[in-house]
Amino acid sequence: MRDWLHSVRTLVWKDLLQEWRSKDMLTAMFAFAILTLFIFNYAIELSPVNRAEIASGIIWVVMVFAGTLGLNRSFTAEQDQGCFDALVMAVPDVSAIYFGKMLTNWLVMLFVSILILPIYSLLYNQSLINLGFILILVLGAWCYSAAGTLIAGMTVQTRMRDLLLPILLFPILMPVNMAVVKAAGGILAGAPLVEVQAWLVLLAAYGIIVTTVSIMVFEYVIRE
Amino acid sequence: MTLAIRQVTKSFGQHRVLDALELEMQPGELVCLLGRSGAGKTTLLKILAGLLKPEAGSIWFDEEQVDYAESHARHDIGLVMHQPFLYEHLTGIENLRFYARLYQVADDAAALEAALAQVGMQRYGGKPVRAYSRGMKQRLTIARALLHDPRILLLDEPYTGLDLQGSLVFNQLMLEQKKQGHIVIMTTHDLSHALPISSRFAFLARGRVAEDLPNRELSLDTLENWLTLKLAKPNSEQQKVAA
DSSP states (O other): OHHHHHHHHHHHHHHHHHHHHHOHHHHHHHHHHHHHHHHHHHHOOOOTTTHHHHHHHHHHHHHHHHHHHHHHHHHHHHHHTTHHHHHHHHSSSTHHHHHHHHHHHHHHHHHHHHHHHHHHHHHHTOOOOOHHHHHHHHHHHHHHHHHHHHHHHHHTTSTTHHHHHHHHHHHHTHHHHHHHHHHHHHHHTTOOGGGGHHHHHHHHHHHHHHHHHHHHHHHHHHOO | OOEEEEEEEEEETTEEEEEEEEEEEOTTOEEEEEEOTTSSHHHHHHHHHTSSOOSEEEEEETTEEOOTTSHHHHHTEEEEOSSOOOOTTSBHHHHHHHHHHHHTSOOSHHHHHHHHHTTTOTTSTTSBGGGSOHHHHHHHHHHHHHTTOOSEEEEESTTTTOOHHHHHHHHHHHHHHHHTTOEEEEEOSOHHHHTTTOSEEEEEETTEEEEEEEOSSOOHHHHHHHHHHHHHSOOHHHHHHHO
16 A cells, blocks of 8 residues: 555656646646636626626536646656556556546646636636635546546547547536536535535545546556 | 466457467576567567466466566566657656656665666756657666666667667666576667677567577677578468468
8 A cells, every 4th residue: 555655646746747847738728717717708797696606617617628638638648658558567556547647637627726716706706715615626626537537548548539538528527517516606605515515425425436436447447 | 587478379350469479588588589570579578568468378487477467577577668658848867766766766866877877878867858869768768677677678679769889888788687687588670789699589470489599609690691581481471462
């Protein structure tokens, strides 16, 4: 277990360092997120009444679409230089690669959301500083990364990976999308955390189940 | 360590690449795999590395069947393939540090500098890999493959991109590996460089080792003539096409 955690830490360190140098994922995700926010700003007229309900939907849609760009990049960097084979040979267990990638995708997604939330607040004149709301986004991003990393690991070996990833990923994200939008909408409308507790439990359960299953099956996914 | 490949068979679709292939190697041996393109050399190396599963047959290290699910079996192997397995945005030192940490070997500056020095790259360790030439990448790839002191080295066209000096440095490293009793299997088309370090030349045809030629002070001419004769023989695929 210690070796496994050491490998995960090493993989995350490498991925973040590489991302910091190249900024491949961050630039694409951030640019896409900003553009989408601007389009929503022109397309949807928000009144103070419906603002709280719609804000959660807009932010989550922006995060999910931007996150897909990041997921696509997270494995292609390994594939381009053949590094995947070297990783498989070096790690104590192949699941460490999945977990390391999942953590990196999660962190990158959260970093992008830290950048876009103030911009959203500025555009829509709405404060999003709310611990409950942030907790929901953190849980939602975890669920998204857990499922997305597994699917990205599968699709990276195909020629149509850019197309296949969203087609395979979005249907299995339906429960997450619903839970995040409903829970975050409730919180932004002023409901206490207890009132959206069921959605939080759903997110936590989804995250735990998908992460566990992915750890178990990742070796079969990436082998020939 | 001894290495035995027993009855290994592998097909891709209808095409049988390896057909009950057998090969045994003793400690300190360097076997040079030769054969036409598509003869199965790279496939064999990938099977030995645990990256491909054979349909039948088994690999044995020291009379023990290898279970590639065990990390210690994979850690016995160093691999150099066509692709460099390097991260372009990291420096040479950072690439080595990453792999050293994964293999849990010394990753301090002195150890990594020594790893770079053995391939003559000590001056370039701080530069990002994307700024390296093909030859520099190949040197770093070789340093990466040797980093965890593997007992079996699998090298696919290791001379690719290396200049004369790089090839000599590589040969010196391989002689040291042999001296330590490590096993090296490599594929190459560069017979002039491979000749002084190879213990045997195994010619792959029709999915098997068609001939295993020990290197008893062979001359380059003899070796080239032998290989030309081997390559001149039509293989089964060509015979099928001709028919």
